[in-house]
Amino acid sequence: xxxxxxxxxxxxxxxxxxxxxxxxxxxxxxxxxxxxxxxxxxxxxxxxxxxxxxxxxxxxxxxxxxxxxxxxxxxxxxxxxxxxxxxxxxxxxxxxxxxxxxxxxxxxxxxxxxxxxxxxxxxxxxxxxxxx
Ligand SMILES: [Zn+2]
Numbered sequence: 001x002x003x004x005x006x007x008x009x010x011x012x013x014x015x016x017x018x019x020x021x022x023x024x025x026x027x028x029x030x031x032x033x034x035x036x037x038x039x040x041x042x043x044x045x046x047x048x049x050x051x052x053x054x055x056x057x058x059x060x061x062x063x064x065x066x067x068x069x070x071x072x073x074x075x076x077x078x079x080x081x082x083x084x085x086x087x088x089x090x091x092x093x094x095x096x097x098x099x100x101x102x103x104x105x106x107x108x109x110x111x112x113x114x115x116x117x118x119x120x121x122x123x124x125x126x127x128x129x130x131x132x
Contacts (some may be wrong), residue, residue: 013058014065019072023053097132 030046059065073080096109101121108119114132121127 012060014056014060014062016057017065017069019069020053020056022072022076023049023056027053097130099130101126102128 027046027049030042030049034042034046056065056068092109094112096111099108099110099119100106101108101124103126104121104124106121106123108121110117110119110130110132112132116129116131118127118129
C-alpha cells in the first residue's frame with residue numbers, strides 16, 4: 001500500500017514549520033529571479049534553499065529543528081509584526097489624520113471629516129487649530 005508506506009516514511013519526521021515555509025518561499029523567489037537574471041547564482045541559491053527546506057521537513061532531530069525555528073521566529077518578529085499590522089495601519093490612515101504637535105512634536109491621531117477643530121496636545125496641553 002502506497003499510503004502505509006508514506007505513513008511509515010513520515011513517522012517521526014519533523015514536518016513543516018514557519019522556517020521551512022520561509023525557505024520554500026525564498027527558494028521560489030530565487031527561481032523567479034533566476035528566470036530574469038543571468039548567471040547561476042539564483043539557481044544555486046534556489047536549490048540550496050529548497051534542499052535545506054526538505055532536509056528540515058524530513059529530519060528526525062526535532063529538538064534541533066525546533067530550536068532553529070524559534071531562532072528564526074525571534075529574528076523575524078519585528079518584520080512579521082509590521083507586515084501583520086499593515087492592513088490596520090492602512091485602515092487608520094483612511095479614517096484618521098496624524099498631526100504633530102507644533103510645540104512638542106507629539107503625534108496626535110484625529111478622526112477625519114470633522115472640519116476645522118481645535119486640538120489640545122495630550123502631552124504639553126498646547127492648543128492648535130487644524131482641518132481634519
Ligand atoms: Zn505638545
